[in-house]
Amino acid sequence: MGAQLRLLRRRITSVKSTAKITRAQELIASSRIVKAQQRMQAAIPYEREITRAVTGVVSNAASVDHPLTVAKDNPAKAGVLIVTSDSGFAGGFNANVLREAEALRGHLEGRGLSVVPFVTGRKGVGWHTFRNREMGGSWVGFTRKPAYSDAKEIANTLIESFKDDNGIDEIHIVSTEFVSMLTQNVVVKRVLPLEVEETEATETTTIPPYFEFEPTAADVLESLLPRYVESRIFTALLQSAASEEAARRRAMKSATDNANELMRVLTQQMNQARQAEITQEISEIVGGANALADAAAGKE
Amino acid sequence: MVIAKTVDGEIGIMPQHAPVLGVLVEGGVLRVKREGESDLVAAVHGGFISVADDEVSVLAEAAELGSEVDVAAARDALDRAQASIEANQEDSDAAVEAKRARARLRAAGEEV
Numbered sequence: 001m002g003a004q005l006r007l008l009r010r011r012i013t014s015v016k017s018t019a020k021i022t023r024a025q026e027l028i029a030s031s032r033i034v035k036a037q038q039r040m041q042a043a044i045p046y047e048r049e050i051t052r053a054v055t056g057v058v059s060n061a062a063s064v065d066h067p068l069t070v071a072k073d074n075p076a077k078a079g080v081l082i083v084t085s086d087s088g089f090a091g092g093f094n095a096n097v098l099r100e101a102e103a104l105r106g107h108l109e110g111r112g113l114s115v116v117p118f119v120t121g122r123k124g125v126g127w128h129t130f131r132n133r134e135m136g137g138s139w140v141g142f143t144r145k146p147a148y149s150d151a152k153e154i155a156n157t158l159i160e161s162f163k164d165d166n167g168i169d170e171i172h173i174v175s176t177e178f179v180s181m182l183t184q185n186v187v188v189k190r191v192l193p194l195e196v197e198e199t200e201a202t203e204t205t206t207i208p209p210y211f212e213f214e215p216t217a218a219d220v221l222e223s224l225l226p227r228y229v230e231s232r233i234f235t236a237l238l239q240s241a242a243s244e245e246a247a248r249r250r251a252m253k254s255a256t257d258n259a260n261e262l263m264r265v266l267t268q269q270m271n272q273a274r275q276a277e278i279t280q281e282i283s284e285i286v287g288g289a290n291a292l293a294d295a296a297a298g299k300e
Numbered sequence: 301m302v303i304a305k306t307v308d309g310e311i312g313i314m315p316q317h318a319p320v321l322g323v324l325v326e327g328g329v330l331r332v333k334r335e336g337e338s339d340l341v342a343a344v345h346g347g348f349i350s351v352a353d354d355e356v357s358v359l360a361e362a363a364e365l366g367s368e369v370d371v372a373a374a375r376d377a378l379d380r381a382q383a384s385i386e387a388n389q390e391d392s393d394a395a396v397e398a399k400r401a402r403a404r405l406r407a408a409g410e411e412v
Contacts, residue, residue, distance in 0.1 A: 224321075
């Protein structure tokens, strides 16, 4: 009985220290979400403007044939940028992204394309190396706080491969979209070749029917498109960073809750065990005393 | 009025300007002339200027307001860039650095 009591005490101590760690992680994550969200907000105007500019050029200069806008006739390879995180402890965050990436892979292979993964984040890279999957490129070490130069580096690699005749013919991004503190969705987006999106006719800020270009439409497009890709990747990285922290906060919160619940159950068990031990001791003493009393009575 | 420097040369945009999309030069100075206020000057490195719906938006890879430029740091950067250009004529990174530093100094109202 005594051994069980000691065992329970030890478990309670260990659960308690785990709960302390997860609680601290939860608090750290919550404070980081705010910062990540601010960075995300700060990048929104740039992305909005650049998207508007690209829409303006592409819808105005339909005659411009730029390698980055035209879908190749026989696409053979597709590049998929998979945005994961560097650190774990974030619940299903990375698993969800990788699952979606696998689904996209299957879909693309169904179209007869071979898939080249480009991966950011240690978890995604580890996942690919473990399976001996060849990667077109991998970047680690900045997922918590992505800088624009990181997005630029990724974009350059992708665009170079896209321009190369033997390189990739399509660029997709699999990342996590930050909707709110509670909702983050894994999204798949095709970045290049540009997708024609039907905009609502009711929109008040319609793009004017013509644009003048300095110097020419082709030149503008030439320098605009890489910026556009960079901006899309940067947004994906920022959203993923915010989502990672949100997912971590949630995972750590449920871990803390579980630990507290476990502690409650274990404490109850421990009290029961202690009570049982005391009861047993008392009954032993009473039994012993009775036996002595009976023996004394028998002698008389 | 907004004055910017595109690869084709300087462009001045007045209200009601026709829609334009221009590529900005590396290390240019952007000037916004305002009524009743002093000019807003910024050093702008690369990027685009787009005019649509009577709205001018400037998308730059890096930009700094003239009033926020650290003049000493910019001078220092310019000196360093020029030193490395003298040491190596084909140092294109240094040339860009020098251009940027000059734009920052000009934006801050310094003579270069």
